[in-house]
Amino acid sequence: MNPRLEVLKQRVRDGEGRALRRQEPVNILAECEAEHLSWSKRAARLTVRQCEAETPVLSPEEHIVFTRTLPATIPAVYAADEWDHLTRGRTLHELGPVSNICADWGRALSQGLLGRREVALASLKRYGDEPQAVDFLEGAIETIDAVLALAQRYAEAACRMGREEISEILTRVPARAPRTFHEALQSLRLLQAVVWLGGNYHVGLGRFDQYMWPYLKADLEQGRLDEGAAFDLLAEFFISLNRDSDLYPGVQQGDNGQTITLGGVDRKGGTAVNPLTSLALQVSREVCLIDPKINLRISASTDLELLTLGTELTRKGLGFPQYCNDDVVIPALTACGYRLEDAREYAVAACWEFLIPGKAMDVVNIGAVSFPAAADQAIREGLLAGENMAGILNRVRGNIAEQVHDLAGAYEKLLLPPAPYYSVLMTDCLEEGRDISRGARYNNFGIHGAGSANAADALAAVEEFVFRDRSVPPAEIIAALGADYEGYEGLRVKLAEKAPKTGNDDDRADRFLVGLFQMLAEACEGYGTTSRGGILRPGSGSAMYYVWLAQGHPGMREPLVGATAEGRHRGQPFGANLAPSQGVQMRGPFSLLLSYGKLDYRRVCNGGPITMELSDSVFREPESVRKVALLIRAFAQQGCQQLQLNSVNVETLRDARIHPELHKNLIVRVWGWSGYFCELAPEYQDQIIARHVFAAG
Amino acid sequence: MTTGCVFDIREFTVHDGPGIRTTVFLKGCPLRCAWCHNPEGQSTEPQVMSSPAGTRQVGFEYSPDELAGRLNRQSVLFLPNEGGVTFSGGEPLMQAGFVAEVIDRLEPMPVLLDTSGYGDERDLRLLLDRVDLVYYDLKLIDEGSHLHYTGRSNRPILSNLQVVSRSGVPFVVRVPLVPGVTDTDENLAGIAQAVKGLPGLVQVDLLPYNLAAGAKYRAAGMEFRPEYDESQPVRVNTHVFLEAGEKVRLA
Numbered sequence: 001m002n003p004r005l006e007v008l009k010q011r012v013r014d015g016e017g018r019a020l021r022r023q024e025p026v027n028i029l030a031e032c033e034a035e036h037l038s039w040s041k042r043a044a045r046l047t048v049r050q051c052e053a054e055t056p057v058l059s060p061e062e063h064i065v066f067t068r069t070l071p072a073t074i075p076a077v078y079a080a081d082e083w084d085h086l087t088r089g090r091t092l093h094e095l096g097p098v099s100n101i102c103a104d105w106g107r108a109l110s111q112g113l114l115g116r117r118e119v120a121l122a123s124l125k126r127y128g129d130e131p132q133a134v135d136f137l138e139g140a141i142e143t144i145d146a147v148l149a150l151a152q153r154y155a156e157a158a159c160r161m162g163r164e165e166i167s168e169i170l171t172r173v174p175a176r177a178p179r180t181f182h183e184a185l186q187s188l189r190l191l192q193a194v195v196w197l198g199g200n201y202h203v204g205l206g207r208f209d210q211y212m213w214p215y216l217k218a219d220l221e222q223g224r225l226d227e228g229a230a231f232d233l234l235a236e237f238f239i240s241l242n243r244d245s246d247l248y249p250g251v252q253q254g255d256n257g258q259t260i261t262l263g264g265v266d267r268k269g270g271t272a273v274n275p276l277t278s279l280a281l282q283v284s285r286e287v288c289l290i291d292p293k294i295n296l297r298i299s300a301s302t303d304l305e306l307l308t309l310g311t312e313l314t315r316k317g318l319g320f321p322q323y324c325n326d327d328v329v330i331p332a333l334t335a336c337g338y339r340l341e342d343a344r345e346y347a348v349a350a351c352w353e354f355l356i357p358g359k360a361m362d363v364v365n366i367g368a369v370s371f372p373a374a375a376d377q378a379i380r381e382g383l384l385a386g387e388n389m390a391g392i393l394n395r396v397r398g399n400i401a402e403q404v405h406d407l408a409g410a411y412e413k414l415l416l417p418p419a420p421y422y423s424v425l426m427t428d429c430l431e432e433g434r435d436i437s438r439g440a441r442y443n444n445f446g447i448h449g450a451g452s453a454n455a456a457d458a459l460a461a462v463e464e465f466v467f468r469d470r471s472v473p474p475a476e477i478i479a480a481l482g483a484d485y486e487g488y489e490g491l492r493v494k495l496a497e498k499a500p501k502t503g504n505d506d507d508r509a510d511r512f513l514v515g516l517f518q519m520l521a522e523a524c525e526g527y528g529t530t531s532r533g534g535i536l537r538p539g540s541g542s543a544m545y546y547v548w549l550a551q552g553h554p555g556m557r558e559p560l561v562g563a564t565a566e567g568r569h570r571g572q573p574f575g576a577n578l579a580p581s582q583g584v585q586m587r588g589p590f591s592l593l594l595s596y597g598k599l600d601y602r603r604v605c606n607g608g609p610i611t612m613e614l615s616d617s618v619f620r621e622p623e624s625v626r627k628v629a630l631l632i633r634a635f636a637q638q639g640c641q642q643l644q645l646n647s648v649n650v651e652t653l654r655d656a657r658i659h660p661e662l663h664k665n666l667i668v669r670v671w672g673w674s675g676y677f678c679e680l681a682p683e684y685q686d687q688i689i690a691r692h693v694f695a696a697g
Numbered sequence: 698m699t700t701g702c703v704f705d706i707r708e709f710t711v712h713d714g715p716g717i718r719t720t721v722f723l724k725g726c727p728l729r730c731a732w733c734h735n736p737e738g739q740s741t742e743p744q745v746m747s748s749p750a751g752t753r754q755v756g757f758e759y760s761p762d763e764l765a766g767r768l769n770r771q772s773v774l775f776l777p778n779e780g781g782v783t784f785s786g787g788e789p790l791m792q793a794g795f796v797a798e799v800i801d802r803l804e805p806m807p808v809l810l811d812t813s814g815y816g817d818e819r820d821l822r823l824l825l826d827r828v829d830l831v832y833y834d835l836k837l838i839d840e841g842s843h844l845h846y847t848g849r850s851n852r853p854i855l856s857n858l859q860v861v862s863r864s865g866v867p868f869v870v871r872v873p874l875v876p877g878v879t880d881t882d883e884n885l886a887g888i889a890q891a892v893k894g895l896p897g898l899v900q901v902d903l904l905p906y907n908l909a910a911g912a913k914y915r916a917a918g919m920e921f922r923p924e925y926d927e928s929q930p931v932r933v934n935t936h937v938f939l940e941a942g943e944k945v946r947l948a
Contacts, residue, residue, distance in 0.1 A: 505770060588708025590719060590771045624711040630778040631709060631717055637777055696711050 001235055001286050004061050008239050009287065013665065017057070017067045017243045025075045026053045032077050039086075040132075040418040040435060042077035043198070044139030047421040049075075050197040051146040056157035058166065064186050064236050065154060065166060066193050068244050074199035090415035093363050098416055098437055100202035100257055100350045100365070103195070103425035104358025106211030109187055112176040113144045119430045120144070126433070133433030136420060140430060143421035147194050148175055154190075180224060184215040185237040191425065193244070198421050201248050202257025202350040205292055206357035209262045209276040216276055227279075234283045241291040252544070252684060254290055254675025257350030263306065264297030264326050267341045272297075278309055281321070285313045290667055290674045295348040296321040297329075300636045307629035314628070314645050315619040319669025322348070322609055323643040325636045329354055332605035332641070336537060338442065351672020352541045352577075352607030352642055353446050358427030361439050362534070363414065364446035364606065367407040368545040369523075371455035371516050372574060373559040374399035379462055380481060383474035389463050396459070397519045400449075404523040404536065407447055407557060412531045444534035446606040449520045450545035451574035453502040453581045456512035457566035461499035464508065477565060484563040484570045496567025496583070503580030505591035514598050521603035539606025540599070540641075543671050546574045547683050573687040576671055577644065579611040582690045589614075589631060589694050597638035609642035609672075610635070611691075616649045618696040644669060653677065653689050700758045701795035704738055704787065706767070712948070714809040714830065716779025719771055721764065723796065724756045726788040727815050729848040730836065731924060732875045734910040736917045738787035746916040755917075761795060765802035772804045781807030781829070790816030793823050800827040814854035814861075821857050822864070830899075831861055831868035836879055838887030846878060855891065862895040871902045871948070876929035886937045893941040900944035906931050 001009070011017065028049045032042045050070055057067035074097075078086060093099070108116065120137050127133035155170035166186075172179065173187035188205075195203045219225035225233075241258050248256040262280055266272040284294055296310050310321045326344075333343035333354060346354040353364035378395035385391070416437035423429035423436040465472040472491065480488035500508035517540065524536035545558065550573050552560045562570040566581055575581050578596050586592070589612060596610045618624055628645070635643045646669045656663035660678040668677045668688055677685060705722040713720045725741030726733075733739065737746060743756030768782050775781050782803065789796050790812055800808055810824050811832040825831070835854070837843040843851035861868050870892050874880045892898055911921035938945035 587706070588719075590708040590717075590774050593774065594770060618709075618711060621711075627709070627711050627717055630780070634717060634774045634778050638774070694709065 002232065005232060005235050005239065007061050008236060009289065012239055012242045012289070018246065020057055020067060020069050021071050022069060023071060025071050025073045026050065028075050028077065029079060033079070038135050039077070040135050040139050040420060043418045044142045044420045046075060046077055047143040047194065047198040048146040051150040051194060054150055054197075056154045058154075058158055058161055058163060062236070063166070063182070063233065064189050064240055065158070065170075066190050066240070068193060068197070070197065072247050087415055089413060091410045091413045092415055093366070093411075095201070096417055097199045097201065098361070098419040098422055099200055100204070101360055101362070101436070102204035102206040102347050102349065102355050102357040103422065104427040105188060105191070105206055105425070107358060107427060108174075108191055108425045109184055109211060110177050112174060113148055113424070114175045115177070116424050116430060117141060117144045120424070123430055123433045130433065136418070136423070136435045137430065137433055139418075139420040140424050144424060147190070147421075150194070151175065151190060178215055181212070181216040181219045181230060182233055184212055185233055189237060189240055195422055195425070196244065196247055198419065200419055200422050204257055204347060204349055204355065204357075205260045206347040207262075207264075207272075207345065208260035208292075209274055209280055210266070210272055213274045213276045230279065231283060234279060235287050238283055238287045238292060239289065242289045245291050252670060252675060252681065253679040254670065255350065255673045256291065257673070258291040259293045259295055259348055259350060261295040261297060261347035262321070263302070265330075265344050267344050269344060273303075273306060278306065281309045281313050284318070284320075285316055288316055288318065288667075290318065290676065293673055294321040295324055297324050297326050298632070298636055299326040300633070302633070302636065304626070304629055304633065307632045308626055311619070311625050311628045311632065315616075315625060315647055317616065317647045318667050319644070319646050319674035322352070322672075323632055323635065323645070324348060324354075324607075325639070325641055327636060328601045328639055328641045329605075332602045335602050336444070336535060336605045342441070348607070351543065352609055353537075353539060354605065354607055356442055358425075359440050360442040361416075361436055362442055362444045362446065362537075363411065364537075365541070365543065366411045366445045366447060367557055368448045368450040368543065368549065369400055369403045369407070369520055370451060370545070370549045370558045370561060371400070371449050372451040372458065372549060372564050373561040374403060375455035375458050375516075376481070376561050376564050379458060379565050380478055383462070383466070383478055386474075389467050392459070392462065393515065396516070397522070400516070400519045401523040401526065403559070404447060404520070404527060408445060408527055408530065408536055410557060411445055414532065439532060442534065443530075443532040444537050445530060445532075446537045446539050447520070447524060448539040448541040448543065448545070448606065448608055449517060450542040451549055452513055452516055452540065453575045453579060454564060454566055454568060455516055456502045456509055457499065457581050457584070458564045459512040460501070460509035461495045461565050461567070464499050465494070481563050481565060485567075492567045494567070495565060497585065499566065501580060501584045503584075503592050503595045504587045505594040510595050510598050513595070514600070517599050517604050521600070525603075537606035538604050540578050540604055540608030541606070541672060542574065542577045542608070546576050546671070546687060550574055551683065573683070573690070575611075576687070576691065577608050577611045580692060582687075582692075586692050586694075593635055593638050593640060597640050601639070601641040604641070607642055609644035610640055611644045611646075613646045613648050613691045613693045615693050615695040616647045618694070619647055620696070624696065648693055650689060650693055653685070657685060657689075699795045699798060700760050701764065701792045701799070702741060702743065702756050703759050703764065704756045708771070710783065713783040713785060713811060714781065714832070716781065717774060718780040718783055718809070719768060720783040720785050720811075721768070723784065723786040723789045723792050725791045726786055726813070727791065727849060728788065728813055731846050731878070732873065732906070732910050734907045734912070735787070736914050736919050736921075741791065744917065746913070747918070748916045761798035761802055765799045768799075769804045772806045775806050781809060783809040783811050785811035788813050788815060789824070790820045793817075793820035797823050797827055800824075814857045815849060816853065816857070818857060818860055821860055825861065825864040825866050828866060831866055832871050833858065833861055833868050834871050834873065835888050835891065836873060838884055838891060842878075842884075858891070858895070862897050865897065867897050867899050869899050869902055871904055873904045874906050874931040874933065875925060876906060876927065876931050877925045880932040880934070882932075882934055882937070885934045889937040889941040889943065892943060898943060900946060901938050902946060902948040903933060903935065904948050
């Protein structure tokens with residue numbers, strides 16, 4: 001990267017932009033109340049006032065501008081008591097606002113906000129007798145005008161500073177369609193940042209190489225840009241996405257959902273890989289920051305060259321790209337009711353879940369089924385009742401169904417606040433006069449099954465020692481679990497070390513893994529249609545649940561579990577996503593792929609990756625890098641769904657616990673996202689350190 | 698049916714041959730190389746490794762069916778990805794009968810033999826009939842030095858080298874570079890002369906010194922006492938091989 005970009009990157013890491021943020025959020029409550037605004041209009045007013053309160057910031061080094069100068073806190077649009085009244089008896093998803101979806105950026109860019117405004121005006125005429133539609137469309141237009149005014153103020157400020165180029169660009173976009181790659185990046189930057197200003201979060205960037213390539217292609221063909229200049233522009237855009245990466249106020253810093261999805265196939269099924277696919281991988285490798293988080297869509301027939309490029313990025317230790325296998329994902333989505341052309345357009349949400357950009361108001365993670373709790377309760381009660389393995393498995397099935405029912409039941413009362421500005425950016429909200437919060441073409445809920453390896457291992461241990469070789473009496477297991485293995489260390493070691501383990505291509509354990517996901521799929525399928533007209537999509541991600549389900553968390557709906565029969569003490573975290581239980585003896589990456597290749601991914605369509613840590617020593621030689629690319633291809637050939645491959649050095653992680661000041665830039669994959677190791681809570685740092693790491697043989 | 702003693706089955710070994718592969722490490726070796734980095738591979742008997750993390754048994758008996766069965770499960774991964782199985786050690790020639798029985802039970806897949814070359818010629822031929830590629834170590838060309846640093850003469854190794862070369866199985870000569878011991882111009886020139894023009898020779902790999910060579914000795918209840926200075930950089934003399942007209946690379 002050139003010195004200018006290095007300066008920009010350093011400023012982002014130093015949080016210089018954040019220092020420019022004003023302290024106090026704007027106050028819009030009084031006017032909302034005085035004008036008796038509807039909720040939709042309040043949401044629009046929020047975006048309007050936020051845009052108005054922004055102060056243009058232009059540094060001489062920047063070619064793509066927008067620096068947020070408002071605080072992370074989003075102003076309230078309702079007084080506390082009114083809010084309580086409004087939300088009583090309803091379920092809010094996480095923080096409340098529409099989040100973790102993906103706009104139709106291609107459409108928003110190519111039509112420009114003025115084009116979207118025309119659509120809104122036309123719909124106003126068409127839906128003039130529907131008050132709800134009118135209310136929404138009027139608000140949407142207000143937000144469009146506010147964003148255009150903000151762009152204009154930036155243009156004027158640039159003009160005053162003698163930055164004619166920037167001024168010209170911002171006079172053009174986001175109002176109209178970009179004429180250049182530079183304009184497209186600037187437009188996207190502003191359009192996306194305003195979504196955050198409105199309090200929406202996990203703002204995915206979708207199939208970046210698809211909707212951006214036409215602009216870059218035209219520039220290259222007409223000689224307006226060479227590859228070096230394109231590289232610099234893209235690098236600056238990536239750096240700019242990190243300026244406000246602290247905004248997500250959720251579980252852990254860095255989990256901000258700013259993902260892009262690259263590669264894959266187009267709507268007709270042909271390859272969608274283009275030169276921007278590779279360029280984005282290369283730029284990300286040079287920029288080396290946590291955003292944007294990259295997903296690479298591949299298949300068994302993907303070029304080894306692209307996989308090698310992906311591996312070169314993995315080698316940097318950023319925890320991405322994450323690989324999604326089109327051969328598996330697309331059929332799974334169509335089996336779930338997605339139209340084939342839409343399924344081919346999937347992008348990845350904040351972590352793993354598949355979304356159709358612009359067309360989905362899916363809530364991809366309404367909670368997790370605790371497989372360990374489902375299995376543990378079944379084991380304790382089944383053994384006590386003198387049941388055999390089949391009896392225990394029946395109980396597991398019942399427990400899973402019950403958890404699914406509880407999670408989904410709570411979301412039958414889901415309340416999504418209106419999001420007029422976000423709606424402007426979706427595929428047909430303006431066209432149909434309907435706010436995105438009221439639904440889109442796809443309105444499904446995702447439920448993940450977490451702790452699968454631990455639960456499968458617990459069941460396998462019970463089968464092995466209680467029912468097969470009968471070396472452990474049921475009462476002893478029950479007593480040991482109750483005592484958290486105090487006084488039963490011998491038994492604990494036996495369960496932990498001598499029983500069959502998931503991830504070793506051992507059918508004695510893997511059959512329970514397969515069974516757990518079957519039960520989850522059955523429970524989701526059996527649930528039927530939700531009140532939002534969607535289905536439940538079962539997934540295999542774990543998110544923060546690998547800590548929460550083991551240690552508890554205030555307000556979580558999922559059950560907490562104590563000591564478990566795979567020899568795990570109470571409180572010890574579970575494996576991440578699809579990864580073996582922590583601390584078990586592993587055979588290696590091949591057995592892991594073979595184990596996880598046994599799942600029926602057609603029925604587990606919410607995503608959740610096989611999570612594999614490779615020692616950074618594996619990546620030292622170019623020849624080994626190529627072998628990692630072959631391993632990724634083997635993953636796709638095996639019919640696995642998603643792969644999270646990380647390069648780690650455990651010694652560095654340990655040292656960072658002791659000397660955080662020396663490792664400020666150390667990046668790790670936390671669950672479905674990458675963050676700075678030293679910004680994580682200790683329990684997450686420990687979970688990461690305890691993962692299996694496959695060394696270079 | 699013979700059983701074999703195996704001290705490790707490692708998946709995705711990136712240094713033991715082309716593509717993605719699994720390496721079977723056979724326990725027991727006639728040599729005692731001063732720089733050996735797998736000391737637990739030397740004894741033919743199962744043993745216990747102890748470390749602060751606890752103890753574990755190293756070396757398990759496998760039947761040919763058992764081992765071949767496990768490798769066959771992975772063949773779906775190897776075949777489309779340039780890979781296969783490597784038999785290493787220890788010294789696989791010490792358990793040639795067992796290795797041959799395993800190979801005979803393998804589904805079609807490329808098999809690589811990684812050997813010191815020290816062993817019975819009949820055992821070597823038994824395996825040459827069954828493998829697709831050989832990694833053949835040449836360490837020291839001077840017999841006295843070889844005896845000193847490995848505990849054995851290099852005569853059988855040099856004579857088996859001819860057997861490999863005449864077998865029609867392609868082979869790679871691998872030279873571990875040990876500072877002041879094997880990396881001398883004299884030794885490398887001697888090795889270059891020994892391999893010059895050998896039919897079947899694909900290339901010569903010079904292996905950089907493994908600074909972690911001594912890592913496992915304590916856990917194996919052994920002592921690592923190299924007579925050479927580990928901290929010295931190795932000399933990488935590729936010139937002598939190029940001069941002999943052979944392909945050479947630093948692996």
